[in-house]
Amino acid sequence: MADKAQYKVHQEPYYQPQGNEVALYQAAYRNRLPVMVKGPTGCGKSRFIEYMAWKLDRPLITVACNEDMTASDLVGRYLLDANGTRWLDGPLTTAARIGAICYLDEIVEARQDTTVVIHPLTDHRRTLPLDKKGELLQAHPDFQLVISYNPGYQSLMKDLKQSTKQRFTGFDFDYPAPELETAILAQETGLAEGTAAKLVKIGQTARNLKGHGLDEGISTRLLVYAAMLIKDGVDPLDACRMALVRPITDDADIRATLDHAIDAVFSQ
């Protein structure tokens, strides 16, 4: 049995609820319903799951999905060693055994045939067949599956199958309202509220351009980065260019406009 403690979230992560999502999640967990969180990048999806794991006092196993991931990367595989072969549980199997919350981040990045292995875990059966090992694993009563995905930027090819989608309850996340986002920045980095509000204003500016040259607006995460830089003594104009503008676009016109917005917000 894997060491449960290492998956525990020991310190309370800072999370500012945007609505009643905490209560809803608790209800979903009480009934062990699988959960899907959607939303643009950097809006706090992963932070929310981390916070809920802490609040429910459950271990959390996170898997970042990618295109090369195969079913055995999730379920487990036989490894060769000097004495022959040895079975090693994958993260999904481990979570099902120890009763953890298994969080598959950016699930659509994984190939569709891979995602099918989660199906038996997500309905009434709550089992995971390990066909190579010849074992049918009954999931621990505390086990819960959570997936996240960002419906915005992926191509048409990378959508979830209906059969996968319809196994989950969903949470829609978006960037927080300006006042809330200001509070988050201030709390997360200790930056003064006034400056934080200005950063949020710039973030709003870029989010207006989503679909008009930008795939995604400036995320809360990037705003936090900018706030950290400013807190560290970097000039706000430089910090914003470095953390907010340069990462998100190479389009010269958009850069010029965002740079202008930074000047317009920060200068007097």
Added chain:
Amino acid sequence: MTDTAYQHPLMQAYWAQLDTRFVEVEAVFEDVMAEALAILSHEDIYHYLDAARLIGKLGRGVEPMLAFMEEWPSVVRTLAEEAALPEVMALVMKMQKSPNSRAITPFLQTLAAVARTLQSREQLGHYLDIALDFMVRTTGSIHGHHTTFPSPGLPDFFAQAPFLLTQLSLAGLKNWVDYGIRNYGNHPERQKDYFNVQSADSRAVLQRERHGTLLADVERKLDIYLRALWRDSDHLVPYSTAFDAIRKPVPYYDQLGIRLPDVYDDAGDISGLDRYRAALAHMVGHRRWSSVQIADNWSPFQRMAVEFFEDCRVETLLIREYPGLRHIFLALHPKPVEGACDPETTSCLRHRLAMLSRALLDPGYGYGNSDLNDFVTRFRAVMDAGESSTAEIAALALAYVAKTRRQSDQFAKIYFDDTVVDYRDDNRQLWRFIEAGDEEDAVDEERKIEPGEEVHGLPPRHYPEWDYASQTYRPDWVSLYEHLHPSGNAADIDLLLEKHGALAKRLKKMLDLLKPQDKVRIRYQEEGSELDLDVAIRSLIDFKGGATPDPRINMSHRTDGRDIAVMLLLDLSESLNEKAAGSDQTILELSQEAVTLLAWAVEQLGDAFAIAGFHSNTRHDVRYLHIKGYGEHWNADVKARLAAMQAGWSTRMGAAMRNAGHYLEARQADKRLLLILTDGQPSDVDVQDERLLIEDARQAVKELDRDGIFSYCISLDPKADDYVSTIFGRQYTVIDNIERLPEKLPELFMALTK
């Protein structure tokens, strides 16, 4: 020698030195000399009179002499140093010796105005160089030795020079002149139009060469600006500021879009782009916060005051949103000097309002007027309470007008200095008139389209053409008309296919090899359809050796799709009607057969495929004929069009390629291929310079390449190697034996797309 007796002996001496009999000069001599004496030193006077005497003796009448005597002192005054008299006289003498002496008068007449815009002797020198170069290049000669015809455009050029220099830098002027000489050098009437700034072309080039930030260049930035900072968007429509010298248009917006000047110069340290942004921000402010007011009950003065107050209100709100705007607004807002306007003689209302407007925006305005300060305080109090409203601010404005009213406000003489805030719009959206004005024009509102004005075909598309000599595009130079190719008898094409039955069979075999069936192997898979032996053995060796083996020993397959969009562009110029060397068929017939086979082959492959032909009759009439569209299959309609293929006119390739590229660009495909089948070099009847259209075609290839379109030329001209490599680089094939074209073309296509 005249017998006029001057009282002052010095004056008499000057008159003697001038040595002239013109009575017109005599009439103004004393006044002119009075001005000259005030400006010129003693020695300069001597040179001045000497030059005037010389000009008087040129035999061009009194006008040049008068112009010189009147203008020169002010030239010296603006240049404020030893003026460039020798250079100017040298140019005058050169004009006198050439047939261009008629241009001397306009040259001298506008010299002072030119000097005023140029401001330095060095700059004036450049101007003279440009003029001299112009003269030399446009003065015509018959047998190449003696110049005999005067330059047609030179007098007009001199007449326009002051205007041109307010719009263009000297470098811009030089480009504009160069363009005119190159394109209209051999066409006296058109040359005159060009240098008179009458022709559309002239204005277009002038526009291009203007200094400042062009709206066209920053339009996208401004779109993004509107969207990102203000969540607004609208059409940005430019209006020209170059040709309305007296009444400058002002930005405004209506249902059709936001109107902005086509160009903004930098104003101090505020860039042209920021001026656009300021104008846009101001209009956004009105769109957001202003409400329409009924204008009927207010006098024009009251309306003006309301506009000033409302402008300040929206700007205060804008600054509240983005504090950095204050810096831009204040830098662009004039700063009227308190007391600059005398209320006894002049209407000062504008001045008072501009001062107030400055004070409302600028925390450190520093005016002493107590009424003004009172209203600034009241305005601030209103704004501190929230957003306020147009109605509330209008009440404040009316109170201000009532409080500060003066009798002199009615005077006709209005003080205008420093009162125009040029980034603000004309506020036409602020007002609604309930009663229509007197100027009722409801009578001719219903206008019917005159019969006989039906439009035939599509309107032309305009494409630029590359001018290699100046390395610039000629704006909207070529008009291209699109038509559907007329139809003929489709059965003819089927006959052609039958004729080449054997060839078709051979092609079919090749096609089968090309069809999308090729499997691509994906190696290093942990799970796959087959064991990858190489990797498996390597892993086993690792395992036996005690190292960690790589478990990714399988491989799988994936079918590779074919995603190509092809456009075949046929040159349908007159030369196609010639018989091919060593054959009794014309090149046109052979091309027809080849295209038939190719179209059939591509249909088998299932690639997206379109066919179009082109020919041209001068730049005003390039015809682009659609034969097969992407949406059409290889059916009777297409065959009928192909059967009716005819040749005529010339080959203006660049425009046709740009148009083909326009269609190809819209295709969603991995690879986009433009095939051009031609039998000669690009040429047209209105182009003398052989290289011009070749360079233009080369530029078109570069543009296509930039847009991700691969262009490939199939030339039937055995002597094509000279120019075709210039245009297409290495992307071409020359087919010497034209008879073999029908089999070569499909083969070539397959080789290209394998």
